[in-house]
Amino acid sequence: MPLHTTSYGDHGSPVVFCHGLFGQGRNWTQHAKALAADHRVLLVDMPDHGRSPWSERFDFVAAADQVAELMSADDPVALVGHSMGGKAAMVLALRHPELVERLCVVDVAPVAYPHASEFVGYIDAMLAIDLTTLADRAQADRALQDAVPDDGVRGFLLQNLRREGDDWRWQPNLELLREEIDEVGGWPAESLDESSYDGPVLWIGGSDSRYVLDDYAGAMERYFPRVRRVTVKGAGHWVHSEQPAVFLEVLRRFLD
Template sequence: MSLHRTELGETGSRVVFCHGLFGQGKNWTQVAKALSADHRVTLLDMPNHGRSPWTETFDYLHLADLVAAELGDEPVALVGHSMGGKISMCVALRHPALVERLAVVDIAPVAYDSGREFIGYTQTMRGLDLGSLERRAEADAAMAAAVPDPTVRSFLLQNLRRTDDGWHWQPNLELLGRHMDELAGWPSEGLGDASYDGPVLWIGGADSDYVSEEHAPEMDRRFPRNRRITIKGAGHWVHSQQPEVFLEVLRRFLA
């Protein structure tokens, strides 16, 4: 299985981005362009998302191995947000020689209680009558009641694509909805006592509760060389809510 990728930059060290649930590699384009003068940047579409192939089940360890296969022999700086952050952490724990450093955006190496709002997003997207859809604006209007935040709706609708045979959702919504518990989970048993000794930066949003002090013991156990930064005025989507601050923080870490 080969994942869809976008490459930017021709010189410098390699930086690879892993997006979150319902995202695509292109969500990182603004950050990637800013880094491309000094780094070779790769934007990956995660399995079951964007233009990458679908899998038959959802397993963080399997997804991490698929991403690791895309990295090549040269160690990279790996950046992952949310679901992509969990995949990136698993890559570092299972294939440490491939990861020179790791930046994790607003997620911890723990199991959360549920898929939270993402369950509702999946149901809303699957419930949309694509057969009667003529314009993207109609999809936006149909989702407005269930997803009132226009920024979130716009983010979800980036996954709606029109081809010769009509409208389609790019993510594997059936599989993702069926495995929401696994998505919210963390494969601690499958990782044993593995730890990653490279430098790790946690970038959290001050208005998010995905990373808290109660997660610190597991973060320190798995990633002993970590430091944590919280960005004010940002929630879970730190890189889109405070892009300039996020970029400066990431630049310093990569340097």
């Protein structure tokens, strides 16, 4: 089955957005609507997230190739990816450079992160909720408070809780993501050999984030020799939601 997508705009150059772990395409809706006057925008639900199909294993190469199936070399895109979606976007650009006119990577680097296991606590808390007896979303919110004390993060996770008739279900493939969390935090270097992407690349990071560090610049420049780095003040890992106006302005300049 193809990945689920949502489109905005009917003219201009194409822009494709890939979300991060526990996200879905609609997380980019605000930015998509802002760009729709000048671009054809496509929001993708990544594999094992949102309304897209589930997989039997987590694989950045496979995910990148699935997103690539939505594109055409006759109409190359500006590809934007955050976190997990940023890694998939980088792999896509390296494997299918003819599909990507330019690349924007948001708060992630082409490296394996040692702290991905912190997300296991979130997944365990989500799986611990008995959905068969769940009365409403407020009850789920209360059940997650101890494991996820941050209101913003908890609200973000709860966007994945969907009601279908009288039943509740989590949209992400939580069991798989928990089992393969090291792959989610990893980087498929062995599959990319000496690949490089020669198109323009914008690397946006949050000043308060630990995902884009000076130590990672060498890896970024190895794969993407035309990279330009921008650090957004007052933002952490979720740059585009913490500083949406600044992020949008930086992205617009890159697209134009």
